[in-house]
Amino acid sequence: MLIRVGNGAGFWGDNLDAPRLLAERGGLDYLTLEYLAELTLSILAHQRSRSPDGGFVADFLTVLESLGPVLAAQPKLKIVTNAGGMAPVACARQAAQILVRAGLGTTRIAAVSGDDLLPRIDDLLAAGETFSNLDTGQPLGDVRPKIASANAYLGAAGIVEALAQGARIVITGRVADASLTVGPAIHEFGWSSSDWDKRAAATVAGHLIECGAQATGGMFSGWTPEISLQNLGYPIAEISEPGHFTMTKPAGTGGAVTVDTVAEQLVYEIGDPRHYLTPDVDADFSHVQLVQSGPDRVDVRGAKGNPAPPRYKVSMAYRDGYMASGTLVVCGDQAAAKARACGELILSRLKAAGVNLERTHVECLGTGDSLPGVWKRNDDALEVVLRVSVHDPSREAVERFVREFSPLVGSGPPGVTGYTGPRPKPYPVFAYWPTTVAREKLQHTVEVREAEKWG
DSSP states (O other), rough: OOOEEEEEOOOSSSSHHHHHHHHHHSSSSSEEEEOOHHHHHHHHHHHHHHTTTTTSHHHHHHHHHHHHHHHOTTTTTTEEEOTTTTTTHHHHHHHHHHHHHOOOOTEEEEEEEEOOOGGGGHHHHEEEEOOOOOTTTTOOOGGGGGGGEEEEEEESSHHHHHHHHHOSEEEEEEEBBTHOOOOOHHHHHOTTTTHHHHHHHOOOOOOOTTGGGGGTTOOTTTTTTTTOOBBBBOEEEEEETTEEEEEOOTOOBBBBOOHHHHHHTTTOOSSSTTEEESSOEEEEOTTOOEEETTTTTEEEEEOEEEOOOSEEEEEEEEEEEEOOOOOOOEESSSSHHHHHHHHHHHHHHHHHOOOOOSSEEEEEEETTSSSSSOOOOOOTTTEEEEEEEEEOHHHHHHHHHTTTTTTTHHHHOOTTTTTOSOOOEEEEEEEEEEEEEEEEOOEEEEEEEEGOOOO
């Protein structure tokens, strides 16, 4: 027995047609949609601050609309997604309305919650949690009044419970990316809580497909025009009960599934390959073997697992002032020098007006500034893009900054253009605070009901 798990979204903003095309052509048992990252959680926290019904990934609703005919034609297809973000229940209610309109009102939808720690921070502090910053060691007290969100990375347990209750669509908050795949595997194969090697294998599978087309030729360092990215196929993991699996993609789609494309995704964002820590398992990637077993088919073996770590990772976001970024095109002889002069003019005029910004950054794109120290500098370009970015606690200071670009058209060096677009706007900054929490202090909750009963 094996299950086919395909991932049709690697981030919020991914191709809206990919999930439908993957579901139509992939012969899937499960379609996963992975939308969340630390930045995404910050954006969702901002949305929730503006509306109590906000805070979930609205793109999922658009995708679900397109999947209605597929769900009707493939009654065994299930969907597992973390699109719930900050508000899984609100997302489930909206999804239910879409399914009812599609004639799928008896479809069972689950909302998995329990990751949101924001209402519990003070109680958890009183219970001994410190929430110190993993990177700097700073105590939470330094930013406690500014905290806007706090979400633990839950594991697959809530997904397994939801599937066991007959859910066809599972909408979670913040679970670990790979858990979207681990949950279906545990549910289908009945793995025990101590089947660490099998859980590790499913974690590797989930990790390989979680970023969507990055495993099938997207962003591949060895890309050539022969690897067509038109109609790019999204990844599928064929997982068997022993934990072995094969990476592939729908037949006839663009991209490529090779040892090299899979290997690049395998080592993407994993830290110590011997200890890839997830809520489900401490996975050892160092023994994983990749074998090309056919066109666009790579067999994956050798993952090892150890007991899951005693603490969950937590992603916090705190309010950290405002920022803005503006650009101008500068052309002609000495374009780079003129662009840099424009950048300095903006900042010096602000200082003369009494505006001293906390942080500033001037870049001259086209000369090597986007990859400093990697490429040889090119200051002879006849056309460059000046980009100036600032950050400050004061919105008013940042507002003044964005007004300094247009004057350069008449009061700067010759060759300034690209000024006809809208004036950049200040936007609030949510900074990242990585920390952990003891797993025994968290408990997931699962709500399952038919779409027509979500109300």
